[in-house]
Amino acid sequence: MKICTNLAVELIDITDDVLAEVNKSSIKDGICIVSTTHTTTAIIINENEPGLLSDMFNLLNKLVPPGAGYNHDRIDNNAHSHLRAMLLGSSETIPIVDGKLVLGMWQRIFFVELDGPRQRNVNVTLLASNSRIMS
Numbered sequence: 001m002k003i004c005t006n007l008a009v010e011l012i013d014i015t016d017d018v019l020a021e022v023n024k025s026s027i028k029d030g031i032c033i034v035s036t037t038h039t040t041t042a043i044i045i046n047e048n049e050p051g052l053l054s055d056m057f058n059l060l061n062k063l064v065p066p067g068a069g070y071n072h073d074r075i076d077n078n079a080h081s082h083l084r085a086m087l088l089g090s091s092e093t094i095p096i097v098d099g100k101l102v103l104g105m106w107q108r109i110f111f112v113e114l115d116g117p118r119q120r121n122v123n124v125t126l127l128a129s130n131s132r133i134m135s
Helices: 013-023 050-063 081-088
Strands: 002-004 010-013 030-036 042-046 091-097 107-113 119-128
Touching: 013 030, 013 107, 013 119, 030 042, 042 050, 042 081, 042 091, 050 081, 107 119
Parallel strands: none
Antiparallel strands: 002 119, 010 107, 030 091, 030 119, 042 107
């Protein structure tokens, strides 16, 4: 799926888009892998609550501030974006049970832009299981 971001740092809730991909498939049980192929983006699962989203941005700014003398900044001045993406991760794996994504009540899937605005790609890979073993 294609995503056009509007801000330098942005969280975009893509849960409904991922659900639509699962619903289009005939997979009853399996896994859904949501991934990004960009080195300055991430995929995370968390709650879509404005205060928490603000807290996430604040934490990233404290942990990996822009312009902190990173070596990569000599090339294109976005080392902080790469380092933040490394901390957050480029994919999430979600179980599919009875044709539905297994997410908690408040869990949402987010695409995280860390070096925008840009046009980005998100991959949704669905793998069917021949048998289900849940613990």
